[in-house]
Structure formats: structure tokens, C-alpha cells
Amino acid sequence: MSRGRVAVVGGGLAGVTAALRCAELGFEVTLLEARSRLGGATYSFPRGELVVDTGQHVFLRCYTAYLGLLRRLGVADSISMQRRFQVPVLTPDGRASLLRRWNLPAPAHLTPALLGYRLLTLPERMRVARTALALRRLDPDDPELDQISLGDWLRQHGESRRAADALWGLLAVAALNAEPDEASMALATKVFRTGVLDTADSADIAIPQVPLGQLHGEAAYRALLGVGVDVRLRCKARVVRRSGTGFQVPVRENTGDVVLTADSVVIAVPHRAAAALVADLPVPGVAAWAKLSAAPIVNVHVRYDRQVTDLAMAAVLDSPVQWVFDRTTISGASRGQYLAISLSAAQQQVQARTEYLREVFLPALQEVFPRARDAGVLDFFVTREPNATFRQAPGTAAIRPPARTAVPGLVLAGAWTSTGWPDTTEGAVLSGTRAAEVVDLDQRSQRGVEVTA
Numbered sequence: 001m002s003r004g005r006v007a008v009v010g011g012g013l014a015g016v017t018a019a020l021r022c023a024e025l026g027f028e029v030t031l032l033e034a035r036s037r038l039g040g041a042t043y044s045f046p047r048g049e050l051v052v053d054t055g056q057h058v059f060l061r062c063y064t065a066y067l068g069l070l071r072r073l074g075v076a077d078s079i080s081m082q083r084r085f086q087v088p089v090l091t092p093d094g095r096a097s098l099l100r101r102w103n104l105p106a107p108a109h110l111t112p113a114l115l116g117y118r119l120l121t122l123p124e125r126m127r128v129a130r131t132a133l134a135l136r137r138l139d140p141d142d143p144e145l146d147q148i149s150l151g152d153w154l155r156q157h158g159e160s161r162r163a164a165d166a167l168w169g170l171l172a173v174a175a176l177n178a179e180p181d182e183a184s185m186a187l188a189t190k191v192f193r194t195g196v197l198d199t200a201d202s203a204d205i206a207i208p209q210v211p212l213g214q215l216h217g218e219a220a221y222r223a224l225l226g227v228g229v230d231v232r233l234r235c236k237a238r239v240v241r242r243s244g245t246g247f248q249v250p251v252r253e254n255t256g257d258v259v260l261t262a263d264s265v266v267i268a269v270p271h272r273a274a275a276a277l278v279a280d281l282p283v284p285g286v287a288a289w290a291k292l293s294a295a296p297i298v299n300v301h302v303r304y305d306r307q308v309t310d311l312a313m314a315a316v317l318d319s320p321v322q323w324v325f326d327r328t329t330i331s332g333a334s335r336g337q338y339l340a341i342s343l344s345a346a347q348q349q350v351q352a353r354t355e356y357l358r359e360v361f362l363p364a365l366q367e368v369f370p371r372a373r374d375a376g377v378l379d380f381f382v383t384r385e386p387n388a389t390f391r392q393a394p395g396t397a398a399i400r401p402p403a404r405t406a407v408p409g410l411v412l413a414g415a416w417t418s419t420g421w422p423d424t425t426e427g428a429v430l431s432g433t434r435a436a437e438v439v440d441l442d443q444r445s446q447r448g449v450e451v452t453a
Contacts, residue, residue: 004443007262008265009268010040011032012269016069018436033233048379050331056327057425061204064426065430074219075219079208080207084201088311089317114132127158128167143186146394150188171196174344176191184394205313207313235251236251239279240410242407247261264411265409265410266435268414294391296384300380300382303333303378304336320360320364326338336378339365354380389415403417411442
């Protein structure tokens with residue numbers, strides 16, 4: 001017997017997680033997704049023979065909730081996890097270094113890697129080691145840390161500009177989609193403590209070996225149908241309204257406009273869309289959600305007629321290139337080599353014309369990979385995500401709302417909510433799980449009140 005009807009608005013990772021968990025708890029669940037696919041911002045599209053991800057997706061071993069979702073979707077064997085964290089770091093002038101952890105207890109696992117990081121001077125490396133120990137003592141939930149930037153904190157601890165760019169920023173920009181001077185120190189603390197410093201293997205990098213549309217969207221669709229969720233694609237929720245003790249959700253489908261009813265509603269869409277959906281409800285703090293703003297990610301895609309590097313991935317310093325990944329096998333390319341450059345905090349590049357980016361990045365790749373100088377370019381294109389994440393700046397912790405709202409039965413999910421994590425797949429999955437828990441607790445509470453009465 002159903003424990004009640006739940007409408008989940010949004011088919012990204014947060015919505016999928018919430019819908020799966022609610023169904024497993026015995027609720028009758030309808031998931032509404034405006035697009036023709038599930039997966040939210042993580043999706044793929046065809047380009048000739050290639051299957052292209054809009055953005056390169058990587059995650060860490062410490063993403064335990066996200067890994068749990070992949071297992072639940074039956075696709076955990078479609079990822080490749082490093083046995084030990086290592087990242088080649090390249091420069092245009094041919095200098096290179098390898099960041100690699102050792103099999104030692106944390107935080108000693110990083111000491112040899114830091115001391116051997118040749119892109120910093122020895123005094124800079126010693127300073128970085130001391131700063132890392134100081135950071136390990138911080139509490140990411142300390143509200144005072146959210147009032148300053150990572151850049152401010154690093155300067156207070158004597159870090160050089162070179163160290164901020166070549167090490168701290170190398171990791172923070174990718175994780176927070178923000179430069180150190182624009183990134184909340186509270187979120188940076190979460191990244192570095194949970195992802196790097198607290199556990200020896202937490203930073204081991206995993207990369208999907210299949211396109212994201214297959215890893216997330218297709219797998220989620222099968223899993224949701226398997227537990228009886230009514231998945232409605234191309235179904236746009238227009239607003240959420242109170243109706244007695246439940247809710248009405250007017251939606252627009254291909255067949256016309258209909259009104260769905262539910263006992264609980266989980267709003268699992270980005271913050272701007274969420275604010276519009278709850279505009280008719282007394283939810284405190286909605287106006288402040290706009291202050292979360294948005295930050296872009298841009299991916300530059302280059303396909304060569306031959307192999308130009310043996311590396312599966314690399315970070316790049318002193319270059320327009322930030323991170324570069326070999327997408328040849330994953331995309332299904334039959335010849336040549338397909339590289340994807342991932343650019344976080346890409347405010348400048350997101351508005352740039354493709355022709356301009358071609359003039360910038362092809363020479364930049366030739367500097368980093370000399371074999372590219374003799375290679376022909378089969379294809380060059382750009383994917384842009386203007387709203388890839390919320391702007392993870394100081395002061396955002398107070399804005400991010402919890403799952404439970406002031407309206408009984410109305411629950412929020414999404415990486416932008418108060419998860420304690422940056423805007424990541426881990427935060428999205430955690431938020432979906434928490435949303436389902438709130439729905440469950442609220443329904444239990446409601447039944448208890450009714451029985452008592």
C-alpha cells in the first residue's frame with residue numbers, strides 16, 4: 001500500500017536520488033522532467049561518429065554518496081578509479097612534475113609529493129606543507145570561514161602567489177569553479193580536508209569510461225522504472241500550489257496542460273528555477289537565493305588526425321589550458337585523438353567566439369604537446385555551461401537553504417542547497433537522499449498527529 005504521493009520536480013542527480021529513495025520507502029512517486037532525458041547538467045550529444053559530453057566529469061574516491069548512486073543504477077563498473085592519486089602537471093616551457101600520493105597514513109601521504117613538486121621552490125614547498133597542516137585543523141562548518149576567501153586565508157598564512165596558483169588554485173578552481181580570491185574558505189576547507197588531507201585515499205580520481213548520458217540518464221531511467229516511478233519526460237512544472245493538506249502542480253506536457261496532485265513535493269531544480277516554482281508559497285529566504293548567482297564552465301574540444309599525447313589527463317600551468325583529458329575511446333572515435341580542455345571559472349571564455357578560442361587554444365596545446373604541431377585538426381568545437389554551478393563565494397553558506405521548508409510537505413533538493421559540500425555530484429546526491437528522508441519523516445509525523453487526534 002502506498003504511503004502517499006510524492007511529486008519530484010527535476011530529473012538531475014538530486015531528483016533521481018530523491019525519487020528512487022522515496023519509491024523504496026513505499027511512496028507513489030512521479031518524477032517530472034522538462035527535458036527529453038534525465039541527468040540534468042550531465043549529458044551527452046552526438047557529433048558525427050562521436051558521443052560528446054557537454055563537460056568533462058571527474059570525481060574522487062571520497063564521493064561515497066555518488067558512488068552509492070552509481071552502484072544503485074548498476075553502472076559502477078563503468079568508471080575507472082585510480083589506485084593511487086596522481087596528476088601530471090605540465091607547463092609550456094617543457095617543465096613537468098607529478099603530484100602523487102604515497103601509501104602512508106594521512107597527512108604524511110602527501111609529504112613526499114609536496115617536497116618533490118618541482119614547479120615550486122623548496123621554501124614554497126615547505127610553506128605549503130605547514131599551511132596544509134594548519135588547514136587540516138579547520139572546521140568546514142565554522143561560519144567565520146565562510147566570510148573570507150581561500151585567497152585571503154592563504155595570504156594570511158604566508159603563501160606566495162605562485163603557490164596559490166600552482167598548487168592550491170590548481171585543485172580549488174576545478175573543485176569550486178572559482179578562483180581562490182572568489183572562493184569561500186569554508187567550501188575550500190571542505191574540499192581540501194575531505195578530498196585531500198583527512199584520508200590517504202580520498203583524492204584518488206575516477207573518470208567515467210562511458211558517456212554521461214549513458215552513465216546517468218539512461219541508467220537512471222531504467223532504475224526508476226524498475227521501482228515503479230512514473231517518469232514523465234518533456235513535462236514542465238509551472239508552479240507549485242497548496243491544496244488542502246497537499247499540493248497541486250500544473251504541468252505542461254506534449255498532450256496539453258494538466259494538474260497533478262501530491263501529498264509531498266520535492267523541488268530538485270537549480271535555485272533560480274526553484275524560486276519561480278515556489279513563488280506562490282510562503283517560503284522564507286527565496287529572494288536571497290538569487291544571490292547565489294551562477295558560475296560558468298567551458299569545454300574546448302579538439303580532434304586530431306593522430307595521437308599527440310600518451311597522457312589520459314593532465315593539469316597545465318602558465319597556459320590558457322587548465323585541465324586536458326583524452327576522450328578518444330570514451331567518445332567512440334575511430335581514428336586520431338580527441339582531447340577535451342576543461343575550463344572552470346570561465347567567465348572570460350563563456351562569451352568568446354569559437355574562432356577566437358581556436359586561435360588561443362590550438363597554439364596552447366602545441367606548446368604543451370609538441371606532437372600536435374605536426375598533427376591535422378579534424379574538428380574543433382566548444383561547449384558552454386553558463387550556469388554550471390552556483391557562485392561558491394564567501395557568504396553563500398547563509399543563503400543555501402535546508403531540505404525542509406516552512407511549508408509542510410514541500411522539500412528542496414539540489415547541489416545548491418545546504419549540503420556542506422560544494423556544487424558537486426556528491427552534494428547533489430546527498431541532497432536527494434536528505435530530501436527523501438524529510439518526506440519520510442514528515443509523513444510519519446503527519447500520521448502520528450492524525451492517530452493522536
